[in-house]
Amino acid sequence: MSPKPAATPGIPPAARGGESAVPRHVAIIMDGNGRWATKRGLPRVAGHRAGAEAVRKAIEVAVEAGIEVLTLYAFSSENWRRSDAEINDLTGLMRFYLERELKTLEKEGVRLKLIGEPAAFGAELAAKLERAVERTASNQRLTLVVALNYGSRVEIAAAAKMLAERAVAGEIAADQIDEALLGAELQTADLPDLDLLIRTSGEVRLSNFLLWQSAYAELVFLDTLWPDFDEAAFGEALGLFAQRQRRFGGR
Ligand code: IPE
Ligand code: IPE
Ligand code: MG
Secondary structure, three states: OOOOOOOOOOOOHHHHOOOOOOOOEEEEEOOOHHHHHHHOOOOHHHHHHHHHHHHHHHHHHHHHHOOOEEEEEEEEOOHHHOOHHHHHHHHHHHHHHHHHHHHHHHHHOEEEEEEEOHHHHOHHHHHHHHHHHHHOOOOOOEEEEEEEEEOHHHHHHHHHHHHHHHHHOOOOOHHHOOHHHHHHHOOOOOOOOOOEEEEOOOOOOOOOOOOOOOOOOEEEEOOOOHHHOOHHHHHHHHHHHHHOOOOOOOO
8 A cells, every 4th residue: 555645636625524514516317308308298398497597596506505516417428318409499598598597697607618529510619619708707796617528538539649749749748647737738727626526307317417526526326307497406405415425535
């Protein structure tokens, strides 16, 4: 066994006593829009529309609760397997809500950040998203990270590729590569460690979301379908988090 390190890098202050009940960084796998619509005899797009309203509420709650970063899984790199019609509906909704909500984000002090590969949604939407990122860049109340065409394995592979290129260029030695260097190449490098990961809809899996980042996150799985995710449901997840005792391998 290697000797105990003097410091505990990467371990947040919350783990060293002075326990914080409010997570700094919360991520949500917003699942269940389709089932919500089907249950009501509506087309799936109606579920996505209702889901977009739930996003609004979740942002409000996050701001009020004093959460620093809210990361939302909006579209996975595997969601391209859906029908063209559903993908069209989803991109149309993204465009609509982005235009409608940009002013609110500015007013509420929300900084928008994107992870994934949003360029795949076409130049027009990508440019709109980029403009929203620029216009909210100096906001400080909440960082809203939207994962668009995001896949954790792709993200980690890209980071590995970057490190390999830097090693080939002689910038770093291969044996210098460690978790800090790899973490610094991920799209989440500038964000605090993930504290709480919530998935709605009753599914108990990560679906290729923040695999590296969730190493020591608390996981909360709720049966609530995403469009029904309201203040009470968010409060329930935050309550469960506050009761958890995080150990990070210590005792
Ligand atoms: C989540 O809801 C939204 C996206 C994945 C874009 P779903 O569309 O996956 O809803 P279910 O899982 O089919 O109910
Ligand atoms: C995960 O939900 C992706 C998002 C919520 C954007 P999915 O509905 O795509 O996940 P699976 O297919 O049930 O694993
Ligand atoms: Mg789903």
